[in-house]
Amino acid sequence: MKQIESYRHKKILVLGLAKSGVTAAALLHKLGAFVTVNDKKPLSENPEAQGLLEQGIKVICGDHPIELLDEGFELIVKNPGIPYYNPMIEGALEKGIPVITEVELAYQISEAPFVGITGTNGKTTTTTLVYEMLNVGNKAPLIAGNIGTVASGVAQAATAENTIVIELSSFQLMGIETFNPKIAIITNLYDAHLDYHGTRKEYIEAKANITKKQTELEYLIVNADQEDTMEIARHSKASIIPFSTKKKLTNGAYIDEGWIVFNGERVMEIEEIALPGVHNLENILSAMAAAKLSGVDNKAIQEVLRTFTGVKHRLQYIGEISGRKFYNDSKATNILATVNALAAFDTPIILLAGGLDRGNEFDELLPYLKNVKAMITFGQTAPKLERVGNEAGIKTMKRVDNVDKAVPEAYRYSESGDVILLSPACASWDQYKTFEVRGDIFIEAVHKLK
Structure with missing residues (x-):
């Protein structure tokens, strides 16, 4: 690690924690900066912020107070998920405070x-x-x-x-x-x-x-x-x-x-x-x-x-049960990713799809559903996906509450030689914290079938 001096005695605001914010705050503290951390989660529910507090780093939790920008910060290191239209970021840029990511x-x-x-x-x-x-x-x-x-x-x-x-x-x-x-x-x-x-x-x-x-x-x-x-x-x-x-x-x-x-x-x-x-x-x-x-x-x-057969949650091969092959493509959080997954197989597919409704329709899937013999839907977008499935002539469609319940239903409608594919075409946030959580639930449900 280069022992750079450019941050020594600089007053720096780390906005938003998660993994990157915690690491950046601790590093800047080590480099001699005067660090303030601001996170929306209350301190009592924020073990990461508590850990930084123990290191002697100033922590402000529970809100993003705009008046914080009047404290003379020379730099903001923001969590990547915080958009630039956030009032804190807009205010910083208006004041000429540079904003970087870690x-x-x-x-x-x-x-x-x-x-x-x-x-x-x-x-x-x-x-x-x-x-x-x-x-x-x-x-x-x-x-x-x-x-x-x-x-x-x-x-x-x-x-x-x-x-x-x-x-x-x-x-x-x-x-x-x-x-x-x-x-x-x-x-x-x-x-x-x-x-x-x-x-x-x-x-x-x-x-x-x-x-x-x-x-x-x-x-x-x-x-x-x-x-x-x-x-x-x-x-x-x-x-x-x-x-x-x-x-x-x-x-x-x-x-x-x-x-x-x-x-x-x-x-x-x-x-x-x-x-x-x-x-x-x-x-x-x-x-x-x-x-x-x-x-x-x-x-x-x-x-x-x-x-190399793939990364977890990205067209990941899970295994075979009675001639059915299971693939976890939970990372398919958009239509194109699901199109790519569907195009990877020339055998009959049982498609598990659905999730967060961002306002879009799914007509772009239509040309790629020809090998889909059954569709199991869940989440906010289930009705939209069912409409496209009907237009594609898919004879079997079943709506379930979640991914855990989708797996045994998919197996029920499948035969030896079929692919059972989780490729949601949607983000997970209507039901699951991350696509990784959604994919892990799919994997666990497949293992339950075994």
Whole structure:
């Protein structure tokens, strides 16, 4: 960890706790800053805040008092989930107080270079693939970011011998100033989080921040099959490494005659790859490119791709019961993710879907429901999904209270050779705290069937 002096004796407000806020507050305190933590949860229900209080850090809980901004703060480190239209953030920006996320802090103290991965879909799978390839290739990677480990915590332990492989959300990328990954990946871009960003343009601009400080000495791996991603590439100063699942490229990562190829070199036959789903080829190509640029040999890449079957909650294979195969795709919190999951199978599917109603309809699913023989719905969007199921001609539809009850119903309507797929096409927040909780309940229900 770099012992930077830029925060010593600075008055800094950490807004919002959770894992990233707790780690950032403790780090800034260690770096000599005068830290105040402000979290909406009451102190009596906030063990994280209590722990910071014990370290001598000032803690204000229960509300976000706007008058706090009059106390002369020189910087705000905000939780990524707090939107920029929050009155505290709007007030800070009006006063000229810089606002960052803890990813920026992690970059400033890190001795290790970063490989940063962003995009709408495939971030976690790609991040995990890059980490595994670097690990098998003896490159001493560490994994961080939106995947579940706090970047500024990982960066404190990193040395120059490590590489930090980090998954980055648009929320995190809006709060960076100097962050400059050695290698950046943009997997793809679709409409997402517009309730946070307001417009598609602002969402794409947030994603583009991953490359805004890159120079020709760094690399941007970018999806050549999308105009939005290539537009970002045209404005980047980085060395551009394109990837494509649809066309043969003069350089970069692509598919040729059943092989995945990097800069003209055949690396592996597609039929040997364990990870299911055509959409995962995007993730594989971009991860392979990052690994090759990091000096990983083909043998290590092949070993990972022959054995890696997916990330938990992302088209995760759970097991087989009486000829039925169960897949947990709880991370499918939008329609596109469910489209990709449905396209991964050519066998009959029992689809478990539903969740938070964000006001959208599900007509985009219609062309992809041809293999769905039964649909089990739950949550706020159950009626909307049933309407689409009726239009698709699905003969069997059953509404249940929750995922736990959906699993035995799905089994009841299934036969040997069927796939039972949890791919909700919706966020989980109407019934579950996170998509991980929803996925764990699915897994547990499958084990109960066994």
